[in-house]
Structures are given as C-alpha cells and as structure tokens.
Amino acid sequence: MEDYKYLFKIVLIGNAGVGKTCLVRRFAQGVFPNVQGATIGVDFMIKSLMVNDVKVKLQIWDTAGQERFRSITQSYYRSAHCLILVYDVFSQCSFDSLPQWCRDIDQYAGAAIAGNGRNVLKVLVGNKCDKDREVPLHIAEQFAHNNNFDLFMETSALEAENVEKLFREIAEILVSRNQESNGGTMSRSITSNSFNQSSKPSNCFNCFSN
C-alpha cells in the first residue's frame, strides 16, 4: 500500500501545440522544455501533493491534440476525475475549437459519471498568457461560465505562472468533493487503472461512494 490517501486521474485535452505537455512537465517536474515534441497517442505523469495534511496523488494523462487522435484519447475521458481543456490565449483558432471539445466531453465523460450523481470536474485553461493575447480574458471567462466549467484559469507554463495553483485547486476541489460524498470520513480512493470500462465494471467511479 502506498502512502497516499487519494488518487485522482486528470486528463489534459485541447488542440495540438497549445502547451498541454509543457503544462504537465512544468507541474510534475518543474521544467519547461525548450522543444517539446508532439505527443503521439497519450503520455503519463504522476505528481503527489499535500492537501490539508493529506497526501494526494495526481495521475496526469497528457493526450495528442490532433483531431484524429480523439478516437484514442476519448477512451481516457471516461475514467477521469478531472478534464483540463487547454487552449492557447495567443491562438484564436485554438479557442474556436473549444465547442467541439466540449461536445466530446459531454459525450464521453458526462454520461459515465452521471450515474454517480457527480460530474467530472471540468477545467478550462488558457495557456501561454505570457504572450500577446488574441483571446480576451472576459470572453474566455464567459465561455467557461456558459459551458459549466468548474474552474477557469490562465497559465504560463513558460513562466510557471498559475501552474502549481491550477493543479492544487483541482486537488482541493476533488478532495473536498470526495469528503462530502463520504459524509466527512475520508477513505482511500480505489482506482482501477484499466480503461476498459465494458469488461471491468468496477472502476474508479465507485471511489466516490465507497
């Protein structure tokens, strides 16, 4: 048994080149890679942090951004506790793609968790806020509000701005949700690593009710 109390799965999605991998690497390893090759399929990283004296482990799945990879990456949505949808504040095009991503989230993540009475935590992130922007802050805030995101933040993986804060807030929300649903008693989240929902019905969604 490892020494953490909660294990949460976070999946990053969004267009190619918006900085998903850089965000994860800044958070998990404290580095900003000068050149980060395209993610092919999915990549995986882990980072633990303390929330209210409790150790929380975040399992972070980083996905390929190109549209055609969605058939591979969507299977990761369903077991996620949190989906971070990333766009690039410097790229209107990446912002314009958000509605399609939202439809994907609703289709592949929404239904799966609804049975548990708890939706996946939806987070919108505008990355590269160190650059000149094409997407105004208030437009993005409005979008996040209209589309029922639980959290919106602008980040800079390059300058380490808001990156730690982003993941910390996510961890805090997930912990407090988990505590609520357990009537205040904390229990270890039991999470299957399998993504094969159909063959293994006992998956992590049960962790909120155990």
Add this chain to the structure above:
Amino acid sequence: MSYSHSLIFELIPNHLVNLNFPSAFDKSKADPPSLVAAPEEEDSDNDEPLLSGSGEVSKECSEVELQGWADVLAKWRKDLNQRPKGLAELVKRGVPEALRGEVWQLLACCQDDLALMEEYRVLITKETPFELFIRKDTNRTFPANEYFKESGSSGQDSLYRLCKAYSIYDQEIGYCQGLTFMTAALLLHMPEEQAFCLLVKIMNQYGVRNLFRSGFEELQLRFYQLERIMEDFIPDLHQHFVASGIEAHMYASQWFLTLFSAKFPLHVVFYILDLFLLQGMETIFQVAIALLLLSRKELLLLDFEGVLKHFRVHLPKRYRVEENARILLQTAVNVKIKKLGPE
C-alpha cells in the same frame, strides 16, 4: 471508439485468421543477453526523456563488412527486382550508415521513380489545409539533430515540404502527427524527392497508412496482437501488465505510428528502419517484444506508474549505448513471428 472487447473480437475473424502464434521461439533462449549499463543510467533522478533525433551515428564499418556489401550491391544493381542472396543476413546486422540511403530505397523498390519525383515537385507548390499543424511539428522534430534543430534551417524546410506534399498526395490520411519523425529519419539519408518516394512506399506498400485510417482501427488491432504475442512470449510480464492495468495503448502508440523514431536515439531508429524495410510490419512486433524481453526483469518489479515511466524515460536511454542497440537488434531478429495477418 472504445477499447471494448467486443470490438476486438469482431475484428478477429477477419484479420487474425492467419496469425499463427509463435511456437518456434526457443524458450531455452528466453533469457536474452544482458544490456550494458548506459552512462548516466545510475543517475536515476534524471527524469528528462531523450529528445527526438538524439545521438551520433557511427559511419565506421569493417572492411570485411564493406566487402560483403559491395558484392551484394553489385549483384543487386544488375537485377533490382531480385533481392540477392545473403542480403537479409547483412541487413539484420545493420546497414552501414554510408550505404543506408541507397539500400533503403533498394529494399523498398523505389529507386528512380521519376514520375513520382516529378509529382513531388508539383505537390510542393500546392496548398495544404494542414499547414499550421505541419509547421508546428516540423519545428519540434529531431531538435537534438544538427540538421533539424534550427528554426528555418534547410532540414526543417525540407521536412515541412515533404509532409505537406504527402498530405496532398494522400488526402484520406492528410497529415497525421507522428509522421514528421519517420520522415526526418529518411531525410537524413537522401534528397527530398527520394525521401518522398520512400515515404509513399512505407505508407502504402508497407501498410503504415492503414494504421492511421478510420479512427486508428487497425492500430487497435495491432495493440491486441501485440498483447497476444506478449502473452505467448513473455507470459509472466503479460500477467504482470494485466494485473497492473497496463494496456498496449498506453505505451505503444508511438512504437507503431512512428516506427520507434520519436523517442529512441538515431542509431536505434536507423537499425529498426533497416529491418522494417527488409521485412515489413512484423519488425515492429519483433522490436516491441525484444524491448519488453530486455527490460523484463525491471518491468516485473515496477508498478503501474513505474512501468509507464520506464517506457517514457529509461527505456530509450539505455539504447544510447551502441552495443545495447546491437543486442536489441539481435534479440528482435530472433523473435520468430510466423505470420501477422493482413499484409
């Protein structure tokens, strides 16, 4: 698309009828040779993955080896349609770097395709809807290699043109992330037009484009095959992966989609291309099984996270040592997979 078993089973009758699981693999040889420790491997705190396109490739080659190649090439050039005797044995030891450009094209039977080269010159003048994607990816492919690392370098420009031309040539596939890595490996050995012809061969005759089609359906079939082959060759590791919830789609996408060119040092990338062009898709399975066999002992001791980290960071690093790359190659060619289904 889901990874449900039903999907996989639906595919089996059509695609797996010819898949005879390996029985020829001599279990007494199941213990592969040990790898030598790579420099800095002890520095296990270093979680930095290798950059793509890393490493120097030695141009050295023994005189005996060169003479062998000279004889074979002389025969081959006389009859390009007939692979000369002794060729396979030579390729399996690795093609000498100085000869790769020519040998790769000969293996793929695409030398001097003047019509396609002419088409290439026309294609590069056209526009592609994938321009932004390709630009973004050419800027971040093989950054560890001198030829590609500078933005605006001739390497990046060539790579951009090649991927652009292919995206117009093959409209069903267009541009798919991952293609830049393999294409860059080709470009390090031949001029653009020739690299384009070889890329077209790899995608079509060698069947790589099928992996990218229809929501990666065939890729998922390949994952399934890999897991079955693994179950046969390395049952304890397969069992460990099943128990830990590790599935092929978590680590093997880029093995198939880039032919191992996105994470491994260049000498390994080139060895694998040598073998792939000699034998085709079977090579990916052989190399995958060899990688798993050679890391078996460590992988058995690692948990879910440890295994995935090993694949991402440590596995490519240990093959920076030339000797290990040779061990990988030899282990791979000894993995006998009789028939893989749709060719």
